[in-house]
Amino acid sequence: MAKVTLYGIPNCDTVKKARTYLDGRGVGYHFHDYKKAGIEAADLERWTRQVGWEKLLNKAGTTFKKLPDADKADIDEQKAIALMLANPSMIKRPVVEGGASLLVGFKPEIYDAEKF
Numbered sequence: 001m002a003k004v005t006l007y008g009i010p011n012c013d014t015v016k017k018a019r020t021y022l023d024g025r026g027v028g029y030h031f032h033d034y035k036k037a038g039i040e041a042a043d044l045e046r047w048t049r050q051v052g053w054e055k056l057l058n059k060a061g062t063t064f065k066k067l068p069d070a071d072k073a074d075i076d077e078q079k080a081i082a083l084m085l086a087n088p089s090m091i092k093r094p095v096v097e098g099g100a101s102l103l104v105g106f107k108p109e110i111y112d113a114e115k116f
Helices: 013-024 041-053 077-086 108-113
Strands: 004-006 030-033 095-097
Touching: 004 013, 013 077, 013 108
Parallel strands: 004 030
Antiparallel strands: 004 095
């Protein structure tokens, strides 16, 4: 069985749904709370290579919306990574690593297709 890590914050409803899903199917995983433990640039760089920064950066969240307009303008991969490093709550949740593919967000039908 692959070593699965679920990245997120514990009070996020979507993270709770993903954890309940994995628990209900007996999938063992390590929970990484990036509000408390932070996130490494190397993780964000690896994830952006796999799924693209556009999928990782949560532009719908209040943290992003509260940014000054200058910070929201002309975003590219490096700027997105810098924003997510400075504000981990801007990372779309959850991120699940260790299965066949990197999962961002939670949709049961996508998790069903994953080989944990």
